[in-house]
Amino acid sequence: MDSLTEENYIKSIYALSLATGEVFVSELAKKLNIKQPSVNSMMKRLATKKVVAYAPYKGIRLTEKGKKEALSIIRRHRLAELFLVKVMELGWEEVHDIAEQLEHVDSKRFYSRMDEMLNFPKFDPHGEPIPDSNGKIYTQKRTALSDLVEGLTATIAAVGEDEKSFLDHLNAKGLQIGDTVTLKKRELFDGSVTLQHKSKKEILLTHQVAERIWVE
């Protein structure tokens, strides 16, 4: 069994390694808000536990065992987020911090009940895939709001960003998951889009924001 701290390291290593496969001590230290020597000694520990492959001055890689554990933690996090939004009706911008704690709860039953209650979901409220209990991930094609054809109407399905400031921004604009919007106009100049919202209001989003919103 891993400690809560170890789980957080594993999760971060997985997240950082998605792109490159290898993670550096400095990256991990920054992500976890921890100094490099602390990361260094934790890597030695995780290496003896066969969770990471680690050679001095080389990068950090999760072993198969480590990946499995990472996927299990991510599954718990994303199930928890979806549960908090769908069942407990909390705002999508406030569930991240709670899920961060719930993901460490040690109880298969707790998570399998969530899974059942949510009807075995494949994606969390941010549009991220939820690994199944074997660690398998289903991927899908997602359309960003910034790619929607002018004049078309779509439903906001998820957002691709966990940052509170981003979620607060959407809230302030009056956008919610499930809202139906029509793309009135896309500016060629800067890629910003004007939406017609169900509330009758027109909403202007920059490209930077629109590309992080997924629609169906």
Next chain:
Amino acid sequence: MDSLTEENYIKSIYALSLATGEVFVSELAKKLNIKQPSVNSMMKRLATKKVVAYAPYKGIRLTEKGKKEALSIIRRHRLAELFLVKVMELGWEEVHDIAEQLEHVDSKRFYSRMDEMLNFPKFDPHGEPIPDSNGKIYTQKRTALSDLVEGLTATIAAVGEDEKSFLDHLNAKGLQIGDTVTLKKRELFDGSVTLQHKSKKEILLTHQVAERIWVE
């Protein structure tokens, strides 16, 4: 803020002190499965934090601050248990261990939503009162199954025992919260009772068991 460990100490001190008001190092050590010197040094720590009043060779008492914290933890635990049973439909015998973990989640919103969803309950599935967010406890008169008049029918409302072995025992007997039973016979000799269960089966319970089941 208290650490998870400190919260567990505070909760146990509160539980043990309910009867006598004072708790001894040895009791606490046994309850927490920890050696006496460890308890001793934690008491010193909690004393500097003004959570307990502690004088060497005297007992341990929670301060007002400590009581407040204990009630807050107990509230979270009991809300979580009720939530797990009522909303997530987990068995009453399996929720204790999960609630033990959920009680440490730091999020007012999480608990206030549970409270709302459960319609501001006053008692948990074991019949224990749930303190409100100010730490206030509502008490009620409870009738034990062992005190029910022969021939009367009642509904199982709660049980006064958290032990897994006890809850497993009831499960094995086929008894669930909400079941309606009729007291057919009480043996004067040993106080054991024979019940007529809705399932048509007759169930025999010892006095020791029947006095820990509350009915309405």
Next chain:
DNA sequence: TTAAAAAGTTAGACTATTCTAACAAATTAA
């Protein structure tokens, strides 16, 4: 291609939590 910058490592220290061994105080029982 060498010198500055960035990244990584070691050594040593600190806090939280726990333990064992040894001793001290309080309680109980003969």
Next chain:
DNA sequence: TTAATTTGTTAGAATAGTCTAACTTTTTAA
């Protein structure tokens, strides 16, 4: 009321996780 038992305390050590200070390697850039 003293001796045995129970309870409580101190001292010292261990582990997990983190830090700062002081290097060492690698990388980057002049």
